[in-house]
Amino acid sequence: MSRRIAFGIGVVLLVLASCQGPGRPHATDPAPHPLPPAHHAQVVAHPDDDLLFMNPDLAEGLRSGRPTTGIFLTAGEADVPDKAGYSAARQEGTRAAYAQMVRKPNDWSRGTMPVGHGRLAEVDTLRADPDVKLVFLNLPEDANSQQGRHALTRLRQEPSLTVTTTVPAGAAVPHPQSFDRRAVVEALTALLDAFQPTVVRLQDDQPDGRYQPNWAGVHNHPDHVAGAALAEEAVAAHRPAAFSPVVQTYRDYNVADTPASLSDVEKRSTREAFTAYAGHDVLATGAIYRSWSDNSAYRWPRRGRWAAWGEGGAVQAFAVRAHGLARWTRAPHGVWSGPELLPLPEPLRPQLTVLGGTVVAQSENGSRILVRSPGEPGRWDVVDGPAAADPTENGPPAATVDSDGRIVLAVKNAAGGVSLRRQSSPGSARWQPWTELGGTDVQDGLSLVPAGDGAVHVFAATRGKVLRWEVARTGAAQAEAVPIGPARPAGAPVAERARDGSVRLLVRTDRGGELVERTLTRQGWREDRTTLPGPGGIGDPTATGPGPQGSADLIRVARDGAGNVRVADRAGGPWSEVGGAVTDHPAAVVEPGGEVTLVGLGFDGALLINPGAKGAGGLAFAGWRPAVVPPQRAD
Template sequence: MPMRRLRPRPALPSRRKAAATVVAAALVGGAFVGILSLTGTPHAPSARAAEGTGAGEHVRAKALPADAHGKSGKPGRPVRGVRPPVSVVQIVAHPDDDLFFMNPDVSQSLHSGNPLTGVYLTAGESDGVNARPRDAKAAAPDKAGYAEARQNGIRAAYAEMATGSRTSPWDRSAIPTKGGGWAELDTLRARPQIRLVWLQLREAGSVNGDRPYSLHGLWNGRIGVLASQRAAGTPVPTDFAYTKEQVVATLTGILERFRPTFVRMQDPSPGTYPKTGRFRDHQDHLYGARFVQSALARYAELPGHPHVGVQNYLGYPTSVLPHTLDPETADAKLRTVKTYAWLDGVHDCGTDAGCGDLKVAARPGGRGWTQTVRYARGTSTSWVQRDRDGGLHAFSVLDGRLAAWRKPADAVAWRGPELLPGGGLDSGVTSVTLPDGRIAVFGTRTTLGDSATDYRREVVTTVQDEPGGGFGPWLSLGTPEPDDASGTSDISAPAVTVAPDGLATVVLRDSRHRLTAREQRTDGDWDPWRPLGGTDVYGDPVAATDAEGRGYVFASTPKTVLAWAAQSPGEPLAGPAATGLPPTTLALSASAAPDGEGVRLWFRKPASGDLRSADFSGTGPVSPVTELPGTGVAGYGPVSGGDGLVAVRSRTGFLATAPHGRSGSRPVWTLEKFLFSGAPDAGTDGVAAIGLDARLHWTPAGR
């Protein structure tokens, strides 16, 4: 269709130049000019990295947090010379869920030297047969023995990751829980900051089967108590059973005991298959995560604990998605699983139950799980904004509340975090600057309620009362989902476009893997959710507005990227249109091209970690996709590129930053020595990331 050429104009008030014209030929007559892959050799990790965090700048600026222990939600004066502690707690349903779905993040934490506590909700006893499938018929069921074998495998895997020796010894003890039962606590003798906690509840024993005696049945009220399944060698002295309330109390007590600054957990809303209604993930994963959500909500109300961030991990659905890990990282992950699976059969654990999980030995890679790690939430790269005075504002979620930091234009240090009223926020928020200078923040919120049927996720937003002012109350924009039961409330994080008149359009992926949108009206109210179409959409959509004020949205499928666009400023989004892009690892981000012409869409090549960007020139046909060399840093997760800087998660898990410019330039990478959650946000002024210490880390541009 004939369309005029796009003519860039000054961006709306924002940290980045408005931009996502990458879309497409089919919508606005534009075109891709090809694929740019950054190349270069990473520098050695900076010795000064991650020294200062939180409310202050990190590293080079030497500004440190106002609140060194994270006990107050109010800003305070900057502090120098304090490095806040990091404590990670990860909670999974079964022994091996962490190895399959959270690694290599787990090994990176172990190598950091910071405390890490792994918590297993169920014993993972299954049918009690610890044998490869071909040998299963000849083996006698022994649920206590199989539970012990899986514990042995986990202990070996963690010991090997942490010390290099799978036989490095553990000290095992029994501890009382706040739920009135017992748990086993294992401490790695060589690295006592590494601990494993076994709650030893019965598992469902089926991904989707009707198993009322399970976490699922307990959550939904089909049973009043769920009994324990003690492992054969456990020091726990007696059997016990928990009510729903007692499970929540037990998990809350675990959080109180280990005082995390960061929690890893599974996905509480993985969705269902529309044709069958069956869960896309294991029911223990889903309902175990909901128990963790309940405990985190309760823990957030307790005084005196450090602020805590949360990361959710996708489970079984990763099987159908492009792999995210480069071969070296995937091989290391597979080796750890093989240790857990007792693949070599060497009996070095000292128990009769067996030294690992022989069921996994038949397929140690799972269904492609060792080649992937994927975050279910928290992939936005648009959570820092610049105000009209040149000050910066950053946003994250801590303690289930919106955490806000501010750096005035004439200041070196950041101030905050200030925790805004209103709880239940899910990890990952996105922000936009409106034409009048106010900042709006969008995210999703989970309401737990008093019964299982009260569980609900919805889109929410808060807007500054005036430019530079405070934020108003949260406004619920609801959800396109009819109820929780039909799709487990499986909605993505929202993406937002803003028209020149200030009216916003909010877009998200629903549980049927389509995009849906809700548009703001001139009277300030919102139209109902309407479907935008698309099929097989995964992950979070991303949005931007071009120089002429037209909104664009991009979303990934396992095979390509789809695009939606407004035909002119202020018009509704239309699409989807094919972009012609190859498969990506799903996580996308869009920013203005470094030369100021058009837009650059950032993404990664599957199974490599290579960075790529697609430029849009505004005229001509779609160019063929060009394969180019890798970046030298590999890694996984979203790429944040904007206004001369690019930031990524490296293979080590550290933040990697580099300047970037025109096509063909080779970036010089700098690794910052701290682990972070979610995605970084790179812009004109620098790169922001939220560390596992729940603090804002800031790398100024040009330092």
């Protein structure tokens, strides 16, 4: 069944008022001037979680000089006899690792700050770089049996429960404190309000249930799941000075179960940071730590389809924020405006697909796909996702428009296969039933490309191979394996139609993140297989078609480990570095004359653009700049 949500004007105003609260910018006004400086904050359950699961992003941000605050929920004391000594050692390891990553002496000042209702948090500041701070709340860790196991999980589930903090040896807060669920969220909200981060990094509160069965019921460390969920509440309650922060979530233990895409250089960097920490943690031993530090992945990557041409010659870019859907618009005369903060019917996962003026999104719990059409502002059509006992196991949808003009959706379903669904007719709010295409061990992140006669190509990756279905206008199809050579896919497949009508497939592999590219024609797969060196960093590339006047066969865009964007305009060609830095996945818009405009979200939350023009050596880019230039104050 599909359903429609239509907001009346009064309801829209009510939603906006409730989302913004006092002091928030009006939903249709641009963000206040000036935008806050870029500031990273990561909220993690234990000392070492950020080192293992958020690198190389964490080290890159520190070395770039952007202010960074690490917030640690528990003392990480485990169930050892000397909890005060062990938790103090782990925190000293965290100080050593941060100093190593920023390449400064391990010398910190230690103080406190209030976090509501008389409670205090320890705040440590690196003396050689005061923009680097660590905050410790010292809630009891999951294995601590003194107050009953699973304290953080029970705090999340039982609002009336109260727990007492652990006091590490030599802590700046020398006495135990009591916290209930509300107090934890209020403390995190107070920290976000005080530090005003523009990028917030969180752990995974919806881990893939196919992996880590040793963690019964949660498939991840329970503190990771509960801590991320509580932190998400705090982000929603946080009142930013300008615009809602960019939120990035990272997979945790299950990165050990999937192929790694990090380069050798990045693996060495993350190992060095963890080694600095592990010198203080007597329990941080064993090969399992290498399997975590050598891999890193976003849980819900934005991918590269969040900006596109819309109606009337306008270009629009969209981003999910804590308090709504941000929209920037470039008018036909070339001037950008925004961001507007559009109300949402419910919280969304970050990945969006923009098809003209239509936005395809997914509910936070994975049970629904939401389609926002441009014709009726405020209207969302709601399409039920594939049936599942646990809908959070449904992956983000891929979307395209077939040659009949109908939207087609494809989802990695809860069983680990692929499900596909089409509109009944172009522009309709009615949808055909889901078609099960089959497949096993399919990973999140699908790609759809229209074929002729209403058919679509569906691409998916397992941990060992890439699969393709060619699905006719009606009915199912058989999967075929796409040969990519000896490597294993270490990311989602990215497919796009090239100028000659062929379909190009790019997939990142476990050979240091190297990209393999294959070409599909009407006669089948070409024998040649080209490769691009791994761009570095986390995430998949973006492939963009050449447009009607395109000078390039296909434009490939990726973000490297330093946050800079790289572009290649021919198969197997070299990467051209175009600078940065931007968060997560950049997008690309092909202009009518064949030029390309790169679009990214800056670390300060602003929309950035980088226009590229045809030159003798390919595309030449002018450099990144804010899309919207706020008016200067008349001081």
